[in-house]
Amino acid sequence: MSVLKLYLDGRPAPLTPAPRFQHGEVLVPLHAFCEVVGAEAKALDGGGQLAVCKGDLCIPLKGAETVSIDGVTYALLTAFGEPLGLRWQAEGDALRVTSGAGGQTGLGIGDRPPDFTLPDLYTGEPVSLSDYRGRKAVFYMWASW
Amino acid sequence: MIAQDAQGAEVARPWVEKAGATYRALLDQHNVIGKAYSLKFVPVGILVDEEGRLARAVGGVDIDRKEFRAELTEWVTKGAIPKAWMESNREAAPRTLTPAEAEADARFQLAVALLGQGKREEAIAELKRAFRLDPENWLIRKQLWAVEHPEAFYSGPVDFEWQKRQQQQEDAEIKR
Numbered sequence: 001m002s003v004l005k006l007y008l009d010g011r012p013a014p015l016t017p018a019p020r021f022q023h024g025e026v027l028v029p030l031h032a033f034c035e036v037v038g039a040e041a042k043a044l045d046g047g048g049q050l051a052v053c054k055g056d057l058c059i060p061l062k063g064a065e066t067v068s069i070d071g072v073t074y075a076l077l078t079a080f081g082e083p084l085g086l087r088w089q090a091e092g093d094a095l096r097v098t099s100g101a102g103g104q105t106g107l108g109i110g111d112r113p114p115d116f117t118l119p120d121l122y123t124g125e126p127v128s129l130s131d132y133r134g135r136k137a138v139f140y141m142w143a144s145w
Numbered sequence: 146m147i148a149q150d151a152q153g154a155e156v157a158r159p160w161v162e163k164a165g166a167t168y169r170a171l172l173d174q175h176n177v178i179g180k181a182y183s184l185k186f187v188p189v190g191i192l193v194d195e196e197g198r199l200a201r202a203v204g205g206v207d208i209d210r211k212e213f214r215a216e217l218t219e220w221v222t223k224g225a226i227p228k229a230w231m232e233s234n235r236e237a238a239p240r241t242l243t244p245a246e247a248e249a250d251a252r253f254q255l256a257v258a259l260l261g262q263g264k265r266e267e268a269i270a271e272l273k274r275a276f277r278l279d280p281e282n283w284l285i286r287k288q289l290w291a292v293e294h295p296e297a298f299y300s301g302p303v304d305f306e307w308q309k310r311q312q313q314q315e316d317a318e319i320k321r
Contacts, residue, residue, distance in 0.1 A: 106235025107182070107203040109226060113191060114181045114239055118147060121154055121161060121170035130197065136221055139191040140208060141178055143149040143284075144160040145291040145298050 004095040027074040052080040182237040186283040204236035249279035
């Protein structure tokens with residue numbers, strides 16, 4: 001288990017208690033994390049199920065997705081992060097989260113774009129984006145029309 | 146360079162040769178990139194560093210702009226991301242397709258198969274249906290034009306005046 005320092009949209013956003021990386025998964029302190037990303041953790045249906053809500057969007061959390069540690073509710077970030085428009089990466093002791101705030105959705109600097117494999121136009125040999133690790137690569141998507 | 150061409154390698158190759166390109170050319174006949182990156186137009190640049198991380202937001206690029214070529218040189222030789230790229234619009238957002246987009250893509254794929262079988266008229270019919278389902282998708286729209294009106298694309302330089310007139314005509318018909 002390791003404790004993670006949260007960075008939100010490139011800026012440090014220390015949380016107490018801190019997020020954790022445990023058994024290959026990112027766990028965040030639910031209420032503190034929601035507050036910092038502009039969401040709200042609340043109980044649906046008059047106290048039944050926990051959910052993460054942002055505006056009209058509510059993402060219910062299953063029992064297996066939350067855990068109580070030292071009296072604090074933690075949740076798996078994978079349980080609600082994507083529908084909230086979050087992207088994240090745990091690297092070393094940092095949890096880097098981008099929130100898509102200010103309309104900044106889309107693939108930006110520092111992101112890893114989806115891999116793809118396409119045939120060489122002449123030989124048909126399959127070529128992947130990931131083949132170019134170790135050097136800079138520019139892919140110019142173009143057409144004759 | 147990635148050639149987006151539903152009509153395949155034979156149609157794309159002459160353009161690469163005319164350009165005298167010395168770099169590698171790939172073929173995207175099935176709109177793999179368009180779908181993976183949610184892109185509906187070209188030209189687009191995907192620029193990655195040694196660790197596979199983007200140096201610039203995935204979006205439109207104009208290789209003819211000397212400023213862009215200067216930025217590219219700066220990045221390649223110095224490894225520093227040019228300021229202009231920090232401000233680039235993020236136009237690509239990988240996401241699931243809407244049902245209409247998914248059907249448009251299915252019809253596009255069918256059109257590619259029909260073109261491979263030499264069934265041009267049927268391919269055009271499918272491309273038309275695909276365009277109606279995803280009218281914002283220029284990868285579909287322009288390829289429909291190129292297949293249905295090859296004279297505006299392959300008998301000399303691409304006729305952009307023709308494209309403007311065609312677009313106006315089609316947009317007027319859609320509104321009716």
